[in-house]
Structures are given as structure tokens and as C-alpha cells.
Amino acid sequence: METSGRPFFYSGYILVYALRQKMICLSGVKVSGCFEKTWFHKIILPARRGLLAGLLAGSALSVAQAAEPDPFQIFAPLAYPQPVNLYHSGNGAPGPMAWKNRADYNIHVHVDPATHTLSGSETLTYTNNSPESLSTLWLQLDQNIYQQGSRGAYAAPQRLQDHTDGMIIEAVALSADGKETPLTPLVSDTRMQVPLPQALPGKGGHLTLKVSWHYTIPGEWGGRTGFSQNEDGEMYEIAQFYPRMAVYDDQRGWDTAPYLGQEFYLDYGDFDYSVTVPKGFLVAGSGALTNPDAVLSAQEKARLAQSATSETRIMIRTPEDVQAIVHQPQTETQTWQFHMANTRDVAFVASPTLLWDAARLNLPALEGSDAKNPAPRLAMSVYPAEAAGAKKWDRSTEYVKHAIEYFSGKWFPYPWPNAVNVGGHGAAMEYPGIVFDGKEDAGAELFWVTTHELGHGWFPMIVGSNERRNAFMDEGFNTFIDVYASDHFNHGEFAPKHDVEFAPQTGHPADDIVPVLKDQSAPVLMTPADLISEKYRHSVTYFKGAYGLQLLREQILGADRFDRAFQHYIALWAFRHPTPSDFFRVMESEAGEDLSWFWRGWYFKNWGPDYRLKSVSYVNGNPVQGARVQVENKGWLPLPVVLAITWMDGSSARLTIPTETWSQRNTVTLQIPGKLAIRSAVLDPDHMIPDLNRADNSFTVKLTAAHQFAPSAASTPTVQGASAP
Numbered sequence: 165m166e167t168s169g170r171p172f173f174y175s176g177y178i179l180v181y182a183l184r185q186k187m188i189c190l191s192g193v194k195v196s197g198c199f200e201k202t203w204f205h206k207i208i209l210p211a212r213r214g215l216l217a218g219l220l221a222g223s224a225l226s227v228a229q230a231a232e233p234d235p236f237q238i239f240a241p242l243a244y245p246q247p248v249n250l251y252h253s254g255n256g257a258p259g260p261m262a263w264k265n266r267a268d269y270n271i272h273v274h275v276d277p278a279t280h281t282l283s284g285s286e287t288l289t290y291t292n293n294s295p296e297s298l299s300t301l302w303l304q305l306d307q308n309i310y311q312q313g314s315r316g317a318y319a320a321p322q323r324l325q326d327h328t329d330g331m332i333i334e335a336v337a338l339s340a341d342g343k344e345t346p347l348t349p350l351v352s353d354t355r356m357q358v359p360l361p362q363a364l365p366g367k368g369g370h371l372t373l374k375v376s377w378h379y380t381i382p383g384e385w386g387g388r389t390g391f392s393q394n395e396d397g398e399m400y401e402i403a404q405f406y407p408r409m410a411v412y413d414d415q416r417g418w419d420t421a422p423y424l425g426q427e428f429y430l431d432y433g434d435f436d437y438s439v440t441v442p443k444g445f446l447v448a449g450s451g452a453l454t455n456p457d458a459v460l461s462a463q464e465k466a467r468l469a470q471s472a473t474s475e476t477r478i479m480i481r482t483p484e485d486v487q488a489i490v491h492q493p494q495t496e497t498q499t500w501q502f503h504m505a506n507t508r509d510v511a512f513v514a515s516p517t518l519l520w521d522a523a524r525l526n527l528p529a530l531e532g533s534d535a536k537n538p539a540p541r542l543a544m545s546v547y548p549a550e551a552a553g554a555k556k557w558d559r560s561t562e563y564v565k566h567a568i569e570y571f572s573g574k575w576f577p578y579p580w581p582n583a584v585n586v587g588g589h590g591a592a593m594e595y596p597g598i599v600f601d602g603k604e605d606a607g608a609e610l611f612w613v614t615t616h617e618l619g620h621g622w623f624p625m626i627v628g629s630n631e632r633r634n635a636f637m638d639e640g641f642n643t644f645i646d647v648y649a650s651d652h653f654n655h656g657e658f659a660p661k662h663d664v665e666f667a668p669q670t671g672h673p674a675d676d677i678v679p680v681l682k683d684q685s686a687p688v689l690m691t692p693a694d695l696i697s698e699k700y701r702h703s704v705t706y707f708k709g710a711y712g713l714q715l716l717r718e719q720i721l722g723a724d725r726f727d728r729a730f731q732h733y734i735a736l737w738a739f740r741h742p743t744p745s746d747f748f749r750v751m752e753s754e755a756g757e758d759l760s761w762f763w764r765g766w767y768f769k770n771w772g773p774d775y776r777l778k779s780v781s782y783v784n785g786n787p788v789q790g791a792r793v794q795v796e797n798k799g800w801l802p803l804p805v806v807l808a809i810t811w812m813d814g815s816s817a818r819l820t821i822p823t824e825t826w827s828q829r830n831t832v833t834l835q836i837p838g839k840l841a842i843r844s845a846v847l848d849p850d851h852m853i854p855d856l857n858r859a860d861n862s863f864t865v866k867l868t869a870a871h872q873f874a875p876s877a878a879s880t881p882t883v884q885g886a887s888a889p
């Protein structure tokens with residue numbers, strides 16, 4: 165692999181250099197140590213070996229990477245997939261005519277453990293704020309993924325083994341003026357179309373639907389929702405349990421992508437929901453419990469009040485309480501009522517086996533309809549007795565409290581009353597205000613999974629991106645904020661984040677991402693979520709998605725510019741539906757940087773940086789007159805890169821070579837001020853960028869007796885040529 169061949173950059177460097185050395189030697193100029201025969205072997209030959217290693221490693225790269233980087237392609241203007249219009253502005257903000265529809269729910273469900281069924285009814289008020297009138301409505305029946313022959317079963321054949329009958333719709337009716345008009349829905353896989361007798365007008369038209377249904381609750385095989393067996397009895401992790409409005413948006417009208425096992429896309433609204441279960445069951449759900457007097461004992465209420473002022477957890481339901489409950493079979497039922505405002509979904513857990521603890525969240529009191537009782541905002545955990553333990557769920561609420569308070573302070577205030585962590589069969593799944601984790605989780609894994617699932621409260625629960633299509637905007641963004649949460653918690657007790665989601669091999673993301681960038685089968689981040697196989701789900705969507713933002717923050721924009729822009733993105737799109745292009749545009753406009761090259765290379769392609777330290781020479785062969793360091797760009801993602809120089813006396817200096825260096829060339833010669841001979845020159849010495857081939861990044865002189873110098877009294881010199889961003 166050779167450089168551009170432009171006349172300015174001599175490709176036959178080694179020959180030229182050798183000739184110059186000879187001339188200098190013949191002229192009799194003597195500079196300490198530099199012109200011994202050994203010097204040639206120690207400096208020039210390793211550089212040539214580095215070139216050879218680079219050639220060999222280069223063969224493993226993708227076609228685009230193997231070709232010489234082309235600045236015309238790298239820096240070409242990027243056409244974003246979603247256009248600017250009256251709904252999406254050029255600065256990435258919602259446009260002057262932006263709108264979103266709204267779905268408010270009043271739901272009642274009954275969970276029957278004897279038959280493992282859930283039956284429910286809902287009153288759904290749908291508001292059409294779009295400019296168009298709607299002749300039909302679409303709802304999502306996600307339980308139908310468990311039907312035999314569902315599209316999701318064929319998309320993921322492991323689902324072909326177990327099934328239920330899916331969600332049985334009993335009745336759908338339009339409710340107006342105290343009158344109910346039955347409607348005939350049309351069910352297609354996980355979607356239900358409801359034709360309306362009269363079109364629903366746009367710009368604020370609303371209607372009320374009444375729907376009733378039932379379904380068989382899947383077992384653990386249901387994954388994100390199902391019942392499972394604890395040592396003291398069954399527990400129900402219940403989600404996707406009611407017919408949910410599909411989103412009608414400004415991108416494609418009704419978004420009716422079927423549920424194939426990926427995630428969800430939902431509108432916002434206020435929820436009142438109630439859950440009827442056998443007496444003795446504990447129900448923990450999204451939002452606030454609004455009828456504590458009806459379902460909690462006096463002792464539980466007293467403990468709950470105590471937790472509202474406690475920085476550490478207070479047990480609300482103890483192991484002794486659970487033993488008393490599970491050994492006293494109940495025939496009566498109880499109904500738990502919850503309220504949650506401005507949310508895209510709700511979920512809950514129900515079981516007699518659950519311990520319950522809580523501590524206060526240090527957040528301001530809520531206003532509006534979420535200011536209903538109970539006023540305190542709590543971090544809570546519910547889990548079976550077998551999950552308790554000093555390194556296990558005894559610490560869960562501490563992690564919940566940290567995650568919610570930290571993310572609130574750093575990015576956007578948490579908008580809901582409580583946050584609940586559930587120790588269940590291990591779905592590792594997020595819902596607004598409640599997350600389903602694993603009772604077996606412990607140690608750092610419990611911290612990381614708790615923080616991650618609660619981090620989804622921000623992406624996509626607050627920032628309502630379309631996670632059924634753009635997975636990197638929820639998993640990638642969330643994993644990114646989790647990295648810093650790990651650093652922040654308890655003086656870095658679980659830092660750095662180093663799990664299946666991020667830097668899985670060594671904990672160093674710049675090194676661990678390289679195999680992904682070199683994998684020619686790896687999908688790009690812009691790949692639709694349903695097309696990303698399990699093999700690449702974590703490595704691409706989570707890890708590469710998160711690490712892209714980390715590179716943007718730490719290597720391109722700097723923390724101050726990045727954080728302000730990212731906070732702005734969150735605030736602009738909170739409770740709305742941003743597209744990938746909105747994100748790209750906000751970050752460019754708000755941070756003040758054309759990032760086309762970065763979006764193209766990292767999000768639309770799997771390009772990586774690859775620099776080579778091509779040569780080190782001295783002006784007139786004399787280190788005192790200065791050095792020339794040639795750096796070559798061989799990669800298609802020209803991230804800013806640090807060059808570290810160390811002189812023979814051990815002093816050192818660093819400079820950052822900015823991206824613009826490569827806009828018209830692939831090799832640059834940097835002038836280093838005169839001093840002693842250079843002992844080493846290293847590109848990206850701290851492994852801060854994912855350089856695809858590090859074998860050619862450095863130049864080191866092996867020290868011999870002739871190279872021993874007394875330490876210089878002079879201070880570290882400033883290196884000219886480029887400055888840090």
C-alpha cells in the first residue's frame with residue numbers, strides 16, 4: 165500500500181533518506197550518535213517492517229478500507245435519509261408545523277393464576293393532531309407474536325416451539341354521547357385495523373374506543389412478558405398486555421411494522437390502569453399507586469412513608485411477610501390502581517412471593533396530573549427471597565436511586581413518580597417507570613443491567629424514537645450514557661463499564677471495536693432493527709452505537725460542546741418522535757461542526773481510522789535543527805489523532821492532528837522543533853481511537869550505550885503544527 169503519489173510526497177523515502185545520510189556523513193558533520201551504522205538499522209528497518217505488517221493487516225479489511233482513502237468520498241456532503249420540511253427543521257428541531265398524536269388510556273385487567281389468563285377492557289381516547297383525517301385506526305396486538313405461524317415466529321424460528329392463541333379481541337366499539345357503536349376490526353398478525361364509520365378529523369379531532377380482550381399468558385419462554393416460578397410461588401411479568409395504538413407520524417402515516425421480536429414505537433398519553441389479582445399478591449407497576457389504602461397493610465403504609473425520607477432502602481414487604489402470605493391461600497381478590505402521566509406505555513409485575521424495598525429519589529416534586537398521591541418519589545425494588553443477598557438484590561434500590569438521580573442531573577429530569585427494578589426470570593427489558601431484570605443477577609452485572617434498563621427511561625421512553633426501526637437510537641444512546649453512569653457510581657466501583665454491551669473483550673473500547681469494523685458481514689448502524697441478527701445485536705447496535713457517541717464526545721467535539729448539544733437534542737425531542745436525521749442535524753447545528761464524514765463512516769458504513777507513522781527524519785540530518793514526522797492516513801474515518809514524541813532525554817510532547825488534515829491529502833509532514841534525537845514517536849498512544857492496524861503506529865529507537873543522555877534541564881518543548889480541539 166502506498167501513498168497518493170502526489171509529487172509533494174516522496175514515495176521512495178527510504179532510498180532518499182539513505183542517500184542523505186551518506187551525504188551528511190561524507191560532509192563530516194557530526195551530531196551525537198545519529199549517524200552510526202546501527203542507527204540506520206534501528207530506525208529505518210523497523211519502519212519498513214511496520215510497513216510490511218501494515219500491508220499484511222490491510223488484507224483483512226473491507227474493500228473500501230483496502231482502497232486508498234478518497235477525500236472526495238469521505239468528505240462529500242451527506243444526504244440525510246429524512247428530509248427537512250415544515251415538521252422537521254434544518255437545525256434538527258421539530259419544525260414550525262410539528263405535531264404528534266396522543267393516546268390516553270383507562271385500562272382494567274384481571275390476572276387469573278388458576279388459568280394463566282389475563283382479561284381486560286380499555287377505554288382509549290385517541291387525538292388526531294395530524295393535518296390529515298383518518299378513516300381507519302391501527303392498533304398493536306403484540307401478544308399475537310406467540311400465535312402459531314406468526315410472522316415473528318418465522319423471523320426467529322426459536323419462537324416456533326411454544327405458542328398461545330394470542331390476543332383474543334372480544335369487542336371493539338366506538339363510544340360517543342353515551343352510545344356505543346360496535347366496530348368490526350381486521351386483525352393481521354400483530355396489528356389490528358379498525359375501520360371508522362366516519363373519518364376522524366385532523367388538527368385535534370378525537371374519539372373514544374372501547375376494547376375488551378383476553379389472552380393466555382406465556383411461560384418464561386415469552387421472554388419480555390410471561391409467568392415464571394419462584395421458590396415461593398409464581399410471578400407474572402406483564403407487558404404488551406393491552407391493545408396499544410400504533411403511531412401515525414409525519415414519516416409514513418401509520419407505522420404498522422409487525423412485531424417480530426424487536427422493540428416498540430408508541431405515542432404518549434395519560435394512563436389510569438388497575439390490576440385485579442388474588443389478595444396477598446403484590447403488584448408493582450409503572451407510575452404511582454393511587455389506592456394504597458385499599459391494598460396495603462397499615463404496616464406497609466408506615467414503612468412506605470418512612471422510605472420517602474430515607475436515603476437507604478427500607479423494607480416494605482419482608483421475607484417474614486411473604487412467608488405469612490404464601491402460606492395462607494386466598495380466595496378473595498384485590499384491585500391495585502395506578503396512574504402515570506405523559507408516558508408511552510405501562511407494565512407491571514404481580515406475585516405473592518415478592519419482597520419490596522424503597523428509598524427516596526432526590527428529585528423535585530412532580531406537577532400536573534402526576535402530582536396525585538402518593539407525593540413521594542421512590543426508587544424501589546421487588547424480587548423473590550432467593551434473590552436477596554449482600555451482593556445481590558439487597559443493593560438494587562441503591563442502583564436504581566443512583567441511575568435515576570444521575571441521569572436526571574446529567575441529561576434530562578426524570579418525569580415520572582417512581583422507578584421500579586424487578587428481579588424476575590431475566591427478561592432484561594425496559595418499560596417506563598419499571599424494568600424487568602433477573603433475580604440471578606449479582607455484583608457488577610446487576611449494577612450494569614439495572615442502570616442500562618433504567619437508562620432506557622431516557623431512550624426511548626422520554627425521547628420517543630422509533631426503536632422498532634432505528635435500534636441505535638435507543639440501545640446505542642442508552643449504552644453511551646451508561647458508560648458514564650458506571651464511572652460516576654460510588655467512586656467508580658463498577659467502572660469502567662465492561663460487559664456484553666460495551667467493550668466486551670478487554671474493557672478498552674478502541675481495541676474491542678476493531679474486530680467489528682473489520683468484519684465484512686457486520687451490519688451498519690443504520691440497518692433496520694429487524695435485520696440485525698443476534699450475532700451483531702450487542703456488538704453493533706449497543707457497543708458500536710454507544711462508542712460512536714463516545715468518540716464524538718471525547719475525540720471530536722470535546723465534552724462541553726457534545727454535552728450541550730446532546731442535552732439540547734433530548735430537550736427538543738422529549739415526548740416526541742425524532743428521526744436519525746434529526747439527531748444528526750441537532751448535533752451538527754448545536755455543536756457547530758460539519759460531521760458528515762463521521763456520520764457516513766460510523767453510521768452508514770463500518771469505516772475505521774487507520775494511521776501509519778511513515779517516517780521520522782531530521783532537518784539537514786541534525787536533530788537540533790528540527791525533525792520531520794510523516795504521517796499517512798490509510799483509513800476512511802479520519803478521526804483526530806494524537807502524535808506523541810519522546811526525545812532521548814525522556815522529555816515528551818503531544819499534538820493532535822485534526823480531521824481536516826486529510827481533506828486534500830493522505831500523507832502529511834509535521835515539523836517538530838529542534839532538540840535531541842527522537843527516541844519514539846507514537847500515533848494514538850493511549851488507544852483512544854480504533855486504529856485498525858496499530859503495527860505501523862510507532863517508531864522507537866532501541867537504546868544503546870551511545871544513546872544514554874543526561875536528563876535535559878530544558879522544559880518540555882511546545883510542538884508546532886496543530887492544536888488540540
Ligand SMILES: [Zn+2]
Pocket residue numbers: 616617620638639642
Ligand atoms: Zn437495552
